[in-house]
Amino acid sequence: MAEPTEGLPRALVLTVSDGVAAGEREDLGGPAVAALLTGIVGAIDRLTVPDEPERIAAAIRDALAAGTRLIVSTGGTGLGPRDRTPEAIRPLLEMEIPGFGEVMRAAGRAVTPLADLSRSFAGAIGSTLVIALPGSPRGAAESLTALRPLIPHALDLLAGRTREHPRREAAGGPPR
Amino acid sequence: MAEPTEGLPRALVLTVSDGVAAGEREDLGGPAVAALLTGIVGAIDRLTVPDEPERIAAAIRDALAAGTRLIVSTGGTGLGPRDRTPEAIRPLLEMEIPGFGEVMRAAGRAVTPLADLSRSFAGAIGSTLVIALPGSPRGAAESLTALRPLIPHALDLLAGRTREHPRREAAGGPPR
Amino acid sequence: MAEPTEGLPRALVLTVSDGVAAGEREDLGGPAVAALLTGIVGAIDRLTVPDEPERIAAAIRDALAAGTRLIVSTGGTGLGPRDRTPEAIRPLLEMEIPGFGEVMRAAGRAVTPLADLSRSFAGAIGSTLVIALPGSPRGAAESLTALRPLIPHALDLLAGRTREHPRREAAGGPPR
Numbered sequence: 001m002a003e004p005t006e007g008l009p010r011a012l013v014l015t016v017s018d019g020v021a022a023g024e025r026e027d028l029g030g031p032a033v034a035a036l037l038t039g040i041v042g043a044i045d046r047l048t049v050p051d052e053p054e055r056i057a058a059a060i061r062d063a064l065a066a067g068t069r070l071i072v073s074t075g076g077t078g079l080g081p082r083d084r085t086p087e088a089i090r091p092l093l094e095m096e097i098p099g100f101g102e103v104m105r106a107a108g109r110a111v112t113p114l115a116d117l118s119r120s121f122a123g124a125i126g127s128t129l130v131i132a133l134p135g136s137p138r139g140a141a142e143s144l145t146a147l148r149p150l151i152p153h154a155l156d157l158l159a160g161r162t163r164e165h166p167r168r169e170a171a172g173g174p175p176r
Numbered sequence: 177m178a179e180p181t182e183g184l185p186r187a188l189v190l191t192v193s194d195g196v197a198a199g200e201r202e203d204l205g206g207p208a209v210a211a212l213l214t215g216i217v218g219a220i221d222r223l224t225v226p227d228e229p230e231r232i233a234a235a236i237r238d239a240l241a242a243g244t245r246l247i248v249s250t251g252g253t254g255l256g257p258r259d260r261t262p263e264a265i266r267p268l269l270e271m272e273i274p275g276f277g278e279v280m281r282a283a284g285r286a287v288t289p290l291a292d293l294s295r296s297f298a299g300a301i302g303s304t305l306v307i308a309l310p311g312s313p314r315g316a317a318e319s320l321t322a323l324r325p326l327i328p329h330a331l332d333l334l335a336g337r338t339r340e341h342p343r344r345e346a347a348g349g350p351p352r
Numbered sequence: 353m354a355e356p357t358e359g360l361p362r363a364l365v366l367t368v369s370d371g372v373a374a375g376e377r378e379d380l381g382g383p384a385v386a387a388l389l390t391g392i393v394g395a396i397d398r399l400t401v402p403d404e405p406e407r408i409a410a411a412i413r414d415a416l417a418a419g420t421r422l423i424v425s426t427g428g429t430g431l432g433p434r435d436r437t438p439e440a441i442r443p444l445l446e447m448e449i450p451g452f453g454e455v456m457r458a459a460g461r462a463v464t465p466l467a468d469l470s471r472s473f474a475g476a477i478g479s480t481l482v483i484a485l486p487g488s489p490r491g492a493a494e495s496l497t498a499l500r501p502l503i504p505h506a507l508d509l510l511a512g513r514t515r516e517h518p519r520r521e522a523a524g525g526p527p528r
Contacts, residue, residue: 079449079476079509086447095262097255099281099292105451106282106458113501116451117509124255149289157255157293271438273431275457275468282458300431325465333431333469 008042009069009155014049014059016075016085017135021050028137029074036144040151041070051076053088060092060130069128069155072144075135077119085132086119093123093130097154100131100147107146108139115139122147127158184218185245185331190225190235192251192261193311197226204313205250212320216328217246227252229264236268236306245304245331248320251311253295261308262295269299269306273330276307276323283322284315291315298323303334360394361421361507366401366411368427368437369487373402380489381426388496392503393422403428405440412444412482421480421507424496427487429471437484438471445475445482449506452483452499459498460491467491474499479510 013034019025027048034044045068049055056076063071076085090096100122108115120143122131131147133140156162189210195201203224210220221244225231232252239247252261266272276298284291296319298307307323309316332338365386371377379400386396397420401407408428415423428437442448452474460467472495474483483499485492508514 078514079447079506080514081479081510081512083509095255095295097293097295098277098297099294101450102278102281102454103285103289103292105454106285109455109458113455114505116455116499116502117449117506118451119447119449121450127257147292150292153290154255154293157259158257160257162254162256271431271471273469273471274453274473275470278454278457279461279465279468282461303433323468326468329466330431330469333435334433336433338430338432 008040010043010045010067011037011041011070011072012045012047012059012063012068013037014047014056014063014071014073016049016051016056016073018050018082020048020075029133029135029140032137032141033072033074033133033144036141036148037070037072040148051082051084053084056085056088057092060089060125064125064128069159070151071128071130072133073131074133074140077121077132077134079117079119083119086121089130089132090121090123092125094125096121096123100150103146104133104143108142111142115142118143124154124158127155127160129154129158184216186219186221186243187213187217187246187248188221188223188235188239188244189213190223190232190239190247190249192225192227192232192249194226194258196224196251205309205311205316208313208317209248209250209309209320212317212324213246213248216324227258227260229260232261232264233268236265236301240301240304245335246327247304247306248309249307250309250316253297253308253310255293255295259295262297265306265308266297266299268301270301272297272299276326279322280309280319284318287318291318294319300330300334303331303336305330305334360392362395362397362419363389363393363422363424364397364399364411364415364420365389366399366408366415366423366425368401368403368408368425370402370434372400372427381485381487381492384489384493385424385426385485385496388493388500389422389424392500403434403436405436408437408440409444412441412477416477416480421511422503423480423482424485425483426485426492429473429484429486431469431471435471438473441482441484442473442475444477446477448473448475452502455498456485456495460494463494467494470495476506476510479507479512481506481510 015030020027104120191206196203280296367382372379456472
């Protein structure tokens, strides 16, 4: 029997949190993120690491080696001394997608001015899309909701499926 | 007889597209961009290059050597494997103007969420303004329409004409 | 008797302007910035330097050595040949806070399209928050007004006071 997720890309939801990794806090962000990915990805791996840049980077590298096409982290994008997710992931990116960071904050700004404290961002490594969300479940969900309609298009484009035909331009398809 | 464009800056419209360079596709973006520049620039040069970073960079360098004050590219700002315009141009910039990228996507976002897939940006090399637009004619036109009122001011400021006098501040002139 | 500013962080307002430093122009931006900081910071130092990157950087370093927790500059974020505040300050930052630059321009954009000419930005050096505002008093005030509600939160987070407790997440506190 065909799985309903057959053909959909494999994803990793990476919870970055000292407290969750130590078993001192419940992971609320990871499940919220995974729930929002349902329907646009296939198998979803889940992993938790502490706010250690090397641990974060290793998780990304392992996921790439496993053929993961979408990596979504939650946590470590704030301003605290232990918030090092951008510093851990950004050096691995081959391109940054500035509009993703901008739209996550623009969406959050409509709800709370605190959204601008988040250093959320996204980019690509090869054909893998990497999105770094805030750690609060609400912030993560708001940010991912803003990006969700873009993810299938981004994955197609990164894979070289540019949907290039005359009508695309006439219809105002994805900018390139 | 004086040309109506006398004194206006020289511009280059650079179409970045494998398909157009190979003669396999019609260039729709370049003419759309050139039409929108009419009235704010003088002579407009037109050039097409494939999505090759070295060809893009060489076109920029040649335009600078020719005294071009405004370079507007269209194409290669997407997420595809051949979309390397940001990687080709950004290393040449002496300053990036982040608000230009932000306002292009903010304007596009009002029309389609796909605008956030564009890695459009702008910056300066000496007193030359460089703007990298999306490749779709509609996306390029929307982005350039958002920037158009800013271009004459930006060119003046880059050339050191700061319009600095007491009334400017009282009137809330260009921020510096 | 306790000062009303007791416990509030020490701030520096840094006016960056050749004209003000030479005594040829009145400093209108510095006082406007200082007035807007009243109530959220304690002692406010004031300093003026010309648009010389080394002078700007030295002022930042001196303020850090003096225990300043908030540094707000005004001037030198435009596109002119002498506007080098981003180039002077950015290399000193340990993290950039992209949402601060975005919200400053988004707020300005509602008033004037010229806001997008500003290369305003913010970031952190250790637990010190650094904000670079435009030079025009109106632009500086508009930008700082947009950021003002975020500054106490940002200073708390930078100092490691993450206000982390179960309700914070439920209440949608600052993203991290």
